[in-house]
Amino acid sequence: MKRQACLILSALAALPAWAQTSATDEIAKYRQMLADGNPAELWEMRGEELWKKKAGPKQASLETCDMGQGPGVLKGAYASLPRFFKDTGKVMDAEQRLAYCRMTIQGLTQAEALANPFASPGKPSDIEAIMSYVAAESRGMPMTVSTAHPLEKQAYEVGKKLFFYRGGAHDFACATCHGTDGQRIRLQELPNILNKANAQAAYTTWPAYRVSQGEVRTMQHRLMDCFRQQRFPEPVYASDAVTALTMYLAKSAEGGKFDAPALKR
Template sequence: MASHAAQVQPPEDVLGELIERNSSDYLTQSEQNIMMMPDNPALWTADEGKDLFYEERGPNNKSLETCDLGKGPGVVEGVYVELPRYFEDTGRVMDLESRLVYCMTSIQGFSPEDPEVKTRHGSSSDMMKLQTFIASRSSGLPWNPPMDHPLEKAMRDAGEVMFYRRAGTSDFSCATCHTNTSKRIRASVLPNINEPHEWTKAISWPAFRVGQQNVRSSTHRIRGCYWQMRQPQIIPGSDAAIALMSYWTDAARGQPAILPDKKR
């Protein structure tokens, strides 16, 4: 665990090193955000999440210190960059959000309808605080989702099909926006999945959205993209959502995560 902790870097340093090594309109498009990253409000959200992780809560009055996120009970260092992954105790490939739901209900005794579990979006939600804390303990570490179990490979492959599948009234796919360099929507430069140094920033969620004044998750980003493509909304924690995350995380393999990030 100590070796992982030693590699964790401030997100502004990770981004700065990526910019030094690569020429990218996407990485450098927001000078103001880059300057303000050391004061990212998501860092406060992460601090609140740390308190929640170790607090005894719920009907069972338990902390999340026995929650196994992939590296053993209570280990948070380096777990986020190795998700989604297969969990033996559920027989499923799970992302961080679905795994937290499992731990909060099975360990702490919360009901899926309790606000601590059901409320998923916004900096003030318990779920967003917990995700931001856990993710922050992987900043600077390389994305390395496991592909050892057949279901991990199957989810990654299903996510690839989803990424390139055109559908909806506009006949869009994820690839419509994310397979070309310096493509724009209005003033925003879009990341190219074929450029790993860009894609690592694209998938570095949780992140503080300046335009929304809230910390947002990977699930929230996927829902936003599907809304923009005029396709049906993906259900959080569903196999479809996790498959897409499996593919996009694999596409950034080996690149350092920027966590928490600060985005437009």
């Protein structure tokens, strides 16, 4: 299936600009064809096994992890993140919070809890699998991200500044590609995040199975890849800067129905 998808995308990529609207329509049809058999389901199942498996020096499962809705409650948790956590005194996104739970509940070191966040050939990522499961538990629920706490509001404002901050070899910002209508890179349409409907459609579909990579990728991976393409230094995984940018994007998607893990090119 992955080979078939790559061949289709390669063929569409060769089309001239005048044909790219119809090409986009064909990609949408292809996604719809695969929707009932999204490979992300395999990551979700593995993630659930890892969530419930006793592991680490403390030989404990993650079933008591508080992702913001109470210990062990995952329904709606992802759709309400990032958020302020009283036990850490900081705003955390889903991947930061997962690392915290793996350290405090299972006894992993920080290095162990953050190891291998993104899969590579022959090295599947436990984090991507667990995030697939956690995210799936919010499917169909509305985005409800709070900025009521002063630190949540601060994270939102920092994230907004990062979104518009220009730099790197090309003097790009996130807003360069995602702050104007009608932008695209080759076949890829670029959502204008300043448009609420676009922000909702974009944010609520991550994590996602990427056909071109044969892996489920998380929001952190998506942001890392954006910085790479801008020729920015890549931010540290699970850093407060990434959480702040995620907060801005998540709040911009307020009210949107969460529909991930989704399927992407």
